[in-house]
Amino acid sequence: QVQLVEFGGDSVQAGGSLRLSCRASGRTSASTCMGWFRQAQGKAREGVAAIVRGGRPTYGDSVLGRSTISQDNAKNILYLQMTNLKPEDTAIYYCAQAVGDWCRINRFAPSTYNYWGQGTQVTVSS
Secondary structure, eight states: OEEEEEEOOOEEETTOOEEEEEEEEESGGGOSEEEEEEEOTTSOOEEEEEEETTSOOEEOTTTTTTEEEEEETTTTEEEEEEOSOOGGGOEEEEEEEEOSSHHHHOTTOGGGOOEEOOOEEEEEEO
């Protein structure tokens, strides 16, 4: 089992920055992919950024150039640094871990991820 806990969500003004963190515990060594997703009210869950073991980060079109995903493997923490935030970035942000290989094919398909955190709210005001 894996437990994921996100923190760092906040209310910020447009143009601001935030760094979200996700602390993983449990069988984290079995991870194939780690990802950040978000879900705005009334909308489907959307992939924001993902890292595949041994691969390069991938970013969703909506955050490309404004976000950076990274890991501190020693601390088992996944980060999402976001800059130039926009009101449309307002959502609950979730981190997720996949233990199978399907995420290598589609890194932003929520169904390929096995474990999810409870989410952290990001609100961006104009």
